[in-house]
Amino acid sequence: MPHRLLNNNRAWAAAKTASDPGFFTRLAQQQSPRYMWIGCADSRVPANEISGLDPGEVFVHRNVANIVVPSDLNALSTVQFAVEHLKVEHIFVVGHYGCAGVRAALRGLRVGLADNWLRHVQDVRLRHHGRIAHLPPAQQEDTLCEMNVIEQVCNVALSTVLQDAWARGQPVAVHGWVYGLRDGLLKDLQVTMDAPGQVVPVFTAAIERYPRHAEAGLADRAAPR
């Protein structure tokens, strides 16, 4: 019921004003968030709430499966505004376990129009097939959620926006996190990049944390026929 939302809003605004009388006056003048959040549209992963931030503290872009591709004018415009105008210092790409978009891409499930968008996650799966396919099904899904974040961190870092910011000497770091629906906790995937020279080594080191099924493969080949 829409009324419920409007009633909630009035109660929320009143409570906010009661605890901090200058809150809305201050925010109405300008926003100066230090953080940008790029997350999944999933209703269970609200940026402000799970990171304990108030309105005005985090600039948010969300889409299905937290994807940032160089042809997406929407995402890149948001990143550009955040970096060049708001001067955010940290950009977090935040995936989450149990992501329906990632699951659909992994299993080849048909969702509809979104299948075309999720091709980007299928590309991640295909690129790292050797590090995913040998895992048990549940672990495949978690791993693809994490790898998708790592790939999207790389995409943000390789965008002209970040490359230009770093060339100017502007301090801004890109981080990769994943959120657990079961425990409400954010996990740092250790893929932080804050200079152009870090993109390839940080990305490579992150991906290499997911072993290929090398041992089994070698054992098969070495086995007597």
Ligand SMILES: [Zn+2]
């Ligand atoms: Zn999701």
